[in-house]
Amino acid sequence: MPHFAKPAEGSWTEHYPQLGTGPVSYEDSISPEHYELERRAIFARTWLNVGRVEQLPRVGSYFTKEIDAARTSIVVVRSADDQVRAYYNMCRHRGNKLVWQDYPGEETNGTCRQFTCKYHGWRYSLEGDLTFVQQESEFFDLDKDDYGLAPVRVETWEGFIFVNLDATDTTPLREYLGELGRGLEGYPFDKMTQVYKYRAEVGSNWKLFIDAFTEFYHAPVLHAKQAVSAESQKLQGFGYEALAYKIDGPHGMVSSWGGMSPPKDLDMVKPIERVLHSGLFGPWERAIEIDLPPAVNPARHRAWGIDSFLFFPNFMVLIWAPNWYLTYHYWPTSYNTHIFEGTCYFVPPRNARERLQQELAAVTFKEYSLQDGNTLEATQSMLESRAVNEFPLGDQEIMLRLLHHTAREYVADYQRGAPTPVAIRS
Amino acid sequence: MSTLAADFADLEPFSEWCLEFERERYAKRLSSTMPELQAFYDAAFPRLEAAMEYLDQYQLDALPDDAKHLLWLCYSLVNVSFPAEVWRQPYVPDSGAARINVIVEPAV
Ligand code: FES
Numbered sequence: 001m002p003h004f005a006k007p008a009e010g011s012w013t014e015h016y017p018q019l020g021t022g023p024v025s026y027e028d029s030i031s032p033e034h035y036e037l038e039r040r041a042i043f044a045r046t047w048l049n050v051g052r053v054e055q056l057p058r059v060g061s062y063f064t065k066e067i068d069a070a071r072t073s074i075v076v077v078r079s080a081d082d083q084v085r086a087y088y089n090m091c092r093h094r095g096n097k098l099v100w101q102d103y104p105g106e107e108t109n110g111t112c113r114q115f116t117c118k119y120h121g122w123r124y125s126l127e128g129d130l131t132f133v134q135q136e137s138e139f140f141d142l143d144k145d146d147y148g149l150a151p152v153r154v155e156t157w158e159g160f161i162f163v164n165l166d167a168t169d170t171t172p173l174r175e176y177l178g179e180l181g182r183g184l185e186g187y188p189f190d191k192m193t194q195v196y197k198y199r200a201e202v203g204s205n206w207k208l209f210i211d212a213f214t215e216f217y218h219a220p221v222l223h224a225k226q227a228v229s230a231e232s233q234k235l236q237g238f239g240y241e242a243l244a245y246k247i248d249g250p251h252g253m254v255s256s257w258g259g260m261s262p263p264k265d266l267d268m269v270k271p272i273e274r275v276l277h278s279g280l281f282g283p284w285e286r287a288i289e290i291d292l293p294p295a296v297n298p299a300r301h302r303a304w305g306i307d308s309f310l311f312f313p314n315f316m317v318l319i320w321a322p323n324w325y326l327t328y329h330y331w332p333t334s335y336n337t338h339i340f341e342g343t344c345y346f347v348p349p350r351n352a353r354e355r356l357q358q359e360l361a362a363v364t365f366k367e368y369s370l371q372d373g374n375t376l377e378a379t380q381s382m383l384e385s386r387a388v389n390e391f392p393l394g395d396q397e398i399m400l401r402l403l404h405h406t407a408r409e410y411v412a413d414y415q416r417g418a419p420t421p422v423a424i425r426s
Numbered sequence: 427m428s429t430l431a432a433d434f435a436d437l438e439p440f441s442e443w444c445l446e447f448e449r450e451r452y453a454k455r456l457s458s459t460m461p462e463l464q465a466f467y468d469a470a471f472p473r474l475e476a477a478m479e480y481l482d483q484y485q486l487d488a489l490p491d492d493a494k495h496l497l498w499l500c501y502s503l504v505n506v507s508f509p510a511e512v513w514r515q516p517y518v519p520d521s522g523a524a525r526i527n528v529i530v531e532p533a534v
């Protein structure tokens with residue numbers, strides 16, 4: 001007997017018939033050839049979130065982003081005219097990587113007045129203009145106007161900075177993010193500037209980690225030991241059902257209940273949570289009151305606890321009922337490896353008590369992620385054995401169907417020669 | 427010279443847990459035995475409420491050194507609460523080879 005209502009079709013999955021209900025092949029997660037296609041079909045031509053405007057607090061603030069799947073590095077900067085701009089991180093003289101510290105492969109950030117190449121000292125303004133050439137008279141009819149940094153399309157949405165490496169894709173970011181994006185507008189992301197950021201190198205295909213974070217079916221089992229044993233047994237008996245799923249084109253969301261913030265029965269949570277009034281769901285007392293925008297808690301359910309939005313391909317936003325949020329990014333580095341980034345954002349704490357509440361939420365996030373990450377490597381290794389090639393997905397795993405379906409469609413579009421990705425609209 | 431205010435002299439034997447960065451706290455947790463973690467937890471956990479009361483007389487961005495050390499010790503307690511309260515071992519069960527590192531954390 002379901003605890004929460006499903007669509008008239010009888011299941012969430014059948015409400016989105018383009019997804020089908022049959023078993024799903026995971027060849028897209030173990031095939032090096034498919035990965036090569038994804039690099040060009042997806043990562044070289046969709047809107048990718050690379051950070052937030054708070055990372056560029058003043059003119060000259062910059063950060064670099066390695067986008068291995070597109071075989072490139074970019075530098076994002078706040079220019080003198082107070083614009084967020086992005087360039088390929090490449091010197092126009094002989095192609096040296098322009099901005100890096102000790103290790104060219106590592107991301108960096110800072111503040112500067114101009115960019116100076118480490119190799120022969122060519123300089124570029126924050127607007128990307130070539131402003132200085134060492135021994136310019138040795139060159140042949142060099143017009144500096146012809147050698148500015150190569151720009152990358154960049155747009156911001158609600159303070160999130162996105163780039164698109166496909167100069168021919170003219171879809172505006174806001175349009176790309178669709179109904180789910182618009183439905184998040186107005187959430188006070190800009191007030192949540194207390195940041196913890198985590199990074200992990202994971203031995204699995206990038207989509208497998210998204211799979212793990214867009215279903216909660218695994219939570220009562222894999223994370224059983226995170227709860228005290230009575231609570232854990234109760235959770236396993238109950239299983240997991242979402243309050244709602246929404247799919248819009250390539251993007252989707254899952255809305256979930258969450259009974260732990262605050263818990264009904266204090267015996268059900270760990271001693272430290274009882275003292276700090278915080279846990280996985282965050283501080284029990286809300287730092288600020290928020291009128292939730294329409295995409296959040298779409299079922300308007302009283303037991304609502306968290307929504308997870310997946311903006312294709314690799315960006316997730318998680319909104320927690322106690323008024324903080326998380327982002328996840330999954331940056332592929334090969335068909336069976338990727339870099340995972342998890343970032344927690346809180347309203348800056350006013351005192352040590354609030355600071356410790358946030359510390360507990362952040363540390364708890366890390367403990368969970370370690371369990372999630374480890375399972376993925378076990379999955380990847382067996383998928384690669386190809387002993388079994390198709391897998392049944394339940395109704396609570398609809399987001400996995402969406403992700404793998406969308407990735408395959410983008411690759412198919414690319415192979416058909418579609419000039420830019422055809423927005424997959426349901 | 428003591429690390430903590432006189433009110434928290436009882437925690438002075440655990441002052442090596444006054445660590446500013448999560449990476450240091452987590453590394454110390456992993457390199458400690460369960461009896462060591464338990465001893466720290468058993469001493470510090472009953473003092474957590476008092477520590478918060480003590481700390482809350484200050485602005486977070488203007489903590490004197492002894493209070494800062496106490497706050498760092500509380501961060502370590504949060505980190506060690508997982509082995510002490512649930513895992514019964516220093517590392518996360520079923521986490522094997524997985525690693526996840528903090529690359530940005532709050533300044534205080
Ligand atoms: S490659 Fe940059 S100045 Fe020569």
Ligand SMILES: [Fe+2]
Nearest residue numbers: 212219368372
């Ligand atoms: Fe999980």
